Amino acid sequence: MAATQTARARVRAELTNEIVSAAREELASTGAAGLSLRAVARRLEMVPSALYRYFPSRDALLTALIVEAYEAVGMAAADADGRSGRNPADRWNAVCTAVRGWGHDHPNEWALVYGSPVPGYQAPQDTVEAALKVTRVIAGIFADAIPSGTPAPGRLPAAPDTMAAVVGPIEAELLPGRPPEAVAWVVMAWTGLIGMVSLELFGHYEGATTDFQQVFAYNMGALGHLAGVG
Amino acid sequence: MAATQTARARVRAELTNEIVSAAREELASTGAAGLSLRAVARRLEMVPSALYRYFPSRDALLTALIVEAYEAVGMAAADADGRSGRNPADRWNAVCTAVRGWGHDHPNEWALVYGSPVPGYQAPQDTVEAALKVTRVIAGIFADAIPSGTPAPGRLPAAPDTMAAVVGPIEAELLPGRPPEAVAWVVMAWTGLIGMVSLELFGHYEGATTDFQQVFAYNMGALGHLAGVG
């Protein structure tokens, strides 16, 4: 029985993967909002109802796609970080480039996770944890660059006394012992990275510059520098 | 004849507005991707084909909505700027608050313009011009704060020599005579503002902080300060 079980389980896992792959292809052609279980089934030459054995609803399939996308960006970021030596500025630069590169290679998956929320879809907790992967990589770089217990970096304006409590959750989880200005500014660095790639992919810099890549590199560099990296 | 003409034109303009309003209401409930001509017609108790007298296609209606949204944020930004005195730091702060406030009041319209592109929709030139409204307000504040011909602000890292040409289009149009570092960083300020509101509205800061408004205020303040405002 054990052998049968595992064989069945293996086939099941394989098919589950195939379904997610087909859904990913669908996503690439139709966008997130128009993703339908039926289209995925058609692509696999299966009947729609058969998919329900593997995913109880369209939302469950969507969740799988979202988690997969978050893990892929997170992996791209972590890989780039790992390959880039020990200098925090280099690491931050490498991560920015990798995240942007991933976005360019997977624009629809990027839109799925960082774009408008899909109407009617409620994100379960799994996706929140997966989303943290990139954040952890980024926070790790800044945590290494800013020694614990240092005063606020002089380049940044002083934060009000209340800020420490406000950013407490992030500090405790990702940047223990770092000053509130630094914590807030790491949030800004993350926001700047995701925001800039989003606005680029969504077409908002069209015609604004002759070489966007260079503006991106400069701005990410400045963002990191001001936070204490390099 | 002139009277008849204008009477007809007035009625026509009124109905056009009513259609856009109905579409806006539809948008609020179903989201951008699910916006259907038929649903708009139903809401107005008209027959779908009648709408084609006013808008040649669903995309044209979408364009009208997008332009309207861009103009509304732009107006909110310009109003806040106008009411906030002459101090650039106050003006930048007021604009950030106003833009964020508009986003909170109109989350679906925000997603329509700054979120994922609607699949299959090609933005015409009208939307690009409308999108520039907020940008012009922001650039105006920084242009007033950074005198023309000044050297690069010392707080920002120096840009490579090639940057001047790269950001030339923005410089010429919005920040004539300002150094490339400043131009790039104004792009960053704009990106930070739009990015932070987007990620907030799309739920990416959920649980991260006890008072997001404060983090927002601090980060926007720092972004502006570093660019030379305040």
Added chain:
DNA sequence: GTCTATAACAAGATAGAC
């Protein structure tokens, strides 16, 4: 001329019987 309504089309989604 200007508008609205009816009807139809090809897609595609959905529900349910078998």
Added chain:
DNA sequence: GTCTATCTTGTTATAGAC
């Protein structure tokens, strides 16, 4: 798993009212 009947969608052709 299959089949069918019924529902959407954007869009057009056509006919008639003002």
